[in-house]
Amino acid sequence: MTPHRSTGEWSLAVRQQASVARVGQLGLQGGDLEELLGAALSAVADTLGVRNVALLELLAGWRELQGRAAIYDGTPITLDLVQKVRVPAGRESMPGYTVMQAGAVMSEDLLADQRFRARAAEYGLAAQAAITAPVGWGERPWGVLCVYSDVVRAWTDDDVHFVQSMANTVGLAIARQRVEHELRDSSARLDLSLGAGGLGAWTWDMSSDFVELSASAQAIYGVIADEFDGSGEQVLDLVHPDDRAVLRGEVYEALQTSGEQHNVYRIVRPNDGELRWVESWGRLLTDEGHPYRLVGVISDITERRLADETKEALLAREQRARVEAEHARERLTLLAEAGARFSGSLDPEVILAALPEVCVPVLADVCLVDVFDDHGELEEAAASSRDEQSLADVRELRRRRAALGGVGGLWSDRNVARWGERVFEPELTDKHFQAAASDEEHLALFRRMGTRSAIVVPLVARGRIMGVLTVILNRAGRHYEPDDLEMVEQLAARAALALDNGRLFESRNRVAQSLQAALLPPALPEIDGLGLAARYRVAEADIEIGGDFYDVMEVGERAWGVVVGDVCGRGPDAAALTGLVRHSVRTAVVRERVPSRVLAQTNDAVLDQIDDARFCTAAYLRVEVGNPGESVRVVASSAGHPRPAVLRGDGQAELVDCAGLLLGVVASPALIDVELLLRPGDSVILYTDGVTEARQGKELFGEVRLLDALGTLADSDAEGIAAGIDAAVRTFQDDANDDVAILVVQVLPESPAA
Structure with a gap:
């Protein structure tokens, strides 16, 4: 205790600090902002023994401040009334002057103060003295906290410090609320991103207890389409016995509360008996308030779980992990580049030309894009290759296959386009070439091309097949893995959606121009x-x-x-x-x-x-x-x-x-x-x-x-x-x-x- 303060002054200072601490605690709890502002103003009024306290928000343009919360004559004012208060900025008001000073302003006698124009009386305040402190965070001013005394008053340094501290606390609470809003917005954007990914999709019809699994979801669960009857019990039987009760409880809770489901559990695949970890997200659909369906996506997270459980073992394979990480980074970079290229234009020809340019040479040695023409026939729309000879060989192989009536190939582009079935050839050998060739000249062409691995997937947008994407590796030391298949499918899906959007745009633009001309x-x-x-x-x-x-x-x-x-x-x-x-x-x-x-x-x-x-x-x-x-x-x-x-x-x-x-x-x-x-x-x-x-x-x-x-x-x-x-x-x-x-x-x- 310093000799410059009396016991009463120390007591008041402690009360002031306690008030700031209580309001700060409310801000940390993340409650309703309006309640916090009211509590802050009440704490200031009670601690300083004043009957008029106001919080003003600086409007865009910095020309006016608007009422945000207030206590008038000891009574809190409703928001709709306090927002009608507008105070000019600059020297035309004490709050405006406070914004200019970027610091607390104290006036013992408002009517005698020449630094600014005293306007309290214009708003019905019998104020003789005041303290104002800026509210904000960082370098950005948000508003001003105003404390008014009915009589001329000699404010202490503790009073000014207390008001500024309370203003800082209010500023942090407002900043916290904005950050929370931004986090919620980011979460919503993340949900949309997940929905656009290549996850397995599922639907549960609650009335019939029928579960529909997409092809990728069936692959995750390890079920065969012909052997899956779609019953909820059969899906539950795939869940590890130790996780079934927990999963039932979590699903029931989601149905009774928010309708949002998130589960992590183990499954036992029936096709190979392998234990896998999966993560599932679901959302309840309602019809006039009545729930009728649960829809969601599922992802195999076994590798992630094993990585957590076997972290020490993975350290011994550090080099492999680095290679895989680099591979993953390249994939993400490729997807990001592709997304930017595809979204950068609504011209279908530009989008089609961008797809093989993205794939070669990072993902493929040769890439071809075929789309349906006006007569429903596949035709090459874009192509790219590491070297001209490889592309010429692929085109010649296609010409020969067409001349042979659709036979004599390693795969069928037409079947992919017709049925939507993907082709995944991780390793092709000379035996495959011999089986596909019609004669020695044909076999020599296959061998010169030297296809070692290939993926062919349909271009599908909004349930409609628009064409086929073919990627080929013909250089030694490279072959496609299953995750490459997923990457190619994602690229195809994004390109197909961009292409469909471009065609819709062209069609809509033609209609609009025709109608405009008319x-x-x-x-x-x-x-x-x-x-x-x-x-x-x-x-x-x-x-x-x-x-x-x-x-x-x-x-x-x-x-x-x-x-x-x-x-x-x-x-x-x-x-x-x-x-x-x-x-x-x-x-x-x-x-x-x-x-x-x-x-x-x-x-x-x-x-x-x-x-x-x-x-x-x-x-x-x-x-x-x-x-x-x-x-x-x-x-x-x-x-x-x-x-x-x-x-x-x-x-x-x-x-x-x-x-x-x-x-x-x-x-x-x-x-x-x-x-x-x-x-x-x-x-x-x-x-x-x-x-x-x-x-x-x-x-x-x-x-x-x-x-x-x-x-x-x-x-x-x-x-x-x-x-x-x-x-x-x-x-x-x-x-x-x-x-x-x-x-x-x-x-x-x-x-x-x-």
Whole structure:
């Protein structure tokens, strides 16, 4: 005990430390965060004898702090109320100043403190003194812990240290919760990764007590498909007698609780009597709350268990273990490389070409990929080899087999593709060549090729066989092991899934492009006295059908209707609304001359036929063309659409204010008509919000940049203006996140020939 503290001060310091310790213990227990925050604030209030304590969270951008928890006048405040409190950052508040200082701030008299603006009274706090301490972890600030005294108070160093310690404890608790959330997310991702692996799969139908095992699961259990009747009792009989009761209890507990099952137990294989360790994961499926099936995967973990039990014996075989570890690392590296290659493209040809490139030379000396063509026949799609001669020999052997009617080979690719049966030839000898050869020349070809080991597996995706993967070793000292077979199957499965995804993408993209093209005019009409040009661009990296559209139609003698619109959303729903609006506009112009009435009738059609919250914006022009070289009368009306722009021949650019309410929201929307007179050389430009709302970071392209860009295009024809606007938007934006439609109508000067 130092001579500078009284017994009471020591007692208070001990209480403060005890409070911090209690709150820290709550944080370590990993309980509810809201309860911990409430306990921390109550501990601060009780220990320091104050009635007002608050915890503020620093919002994104660091401009404001928001209430997270509080005790007001001795009473805890509910979260929904405290979150309504917003406090400015910086010197505009004591908490904001605390964030700036990155350390505890103490004020004995708030009203006299000149370092910051005291705002406690604005929030109903009769505060005269305060301590604030930053809450966070590492270098990242999270918020501020605030303690208020109703009277002017001389805070001690222990008080400040206590508040900062409590703030640190709260920060660690918040950090712990975030780490726990990240761990749960990682666990979920791990579950998905296991589901994509080559494990054995099983299903237990609870009502019929029928167990279905995949081929790989049957191999793990050591059962023969023809001798396995699928009963639950037969599966239980495979379990070691000492483990059956435990397994029954664990399965029963899983069914009664979470429905998630994880078991490790021993089995005795009936085919060879071998004792094996397996690990099983299962999940309960329910139908309207009623459990009906347990599905899961199983893995043979015998080697892992034996490794744990015979660790000392394995030390004597250190060199072998290192070789195996290196082999495993190479396999993982190969799978990682393959996954990156396959996922890096949606082009089927690129995916097919990548597969043999991944296999050779790490996994194979020769690799071939065959897929079904449009006629259901296998054809070579990609191949790779250590040397050109080996690949030429394989192709010649295939040609001879085909000429012999499908005989004269070491295996049948067609049978693999037809029945999905894999071929595993770990060691091929000259006896195999002699049995397969049809004559001496054929045998010589087999011997020159020198196939020593081979694996042939089907390319299967979503239950459909798409082709065959063949890997061959023809160099001395190498042959395939069973784990190589598993590796090849995993590669084939990943490649097949990527290939199927690529083909689905191509198909979907073709459909989307066809439908998109059907929603736009095939070509702009040729109109005497007018120049027309358009640009249409769908957002990058998106094959959904765009929501923008444009159209030009004849509405009378030397009169034309021009419309550009943007429907909400994307995809088929947007396409349906786009078709409806285009059709409605074309129908309305037959009966109406005034643009606002055309849009009003279109609005009626949308409201009548669309029963959800979809809407549309559109700008419509009626363009009346006179004799060549004369001015053109334009009447414009807009329904919630970006304002049309006018580019005069002298370079002046302006926006036409003809705004009205968007379509599909209310009946009888407020719409106006604005008349324009365009002289030869003048242009009017319609566009969608993909132009003005193009982004560069947080900044928009906007109307000002649009007018500036137009000012540089005064000497351009309609095509040049459309291209110039599109180029300006592309140059500005980081990436395209919205569709772009641009339509330019230009009044042409009288031709000299006229």
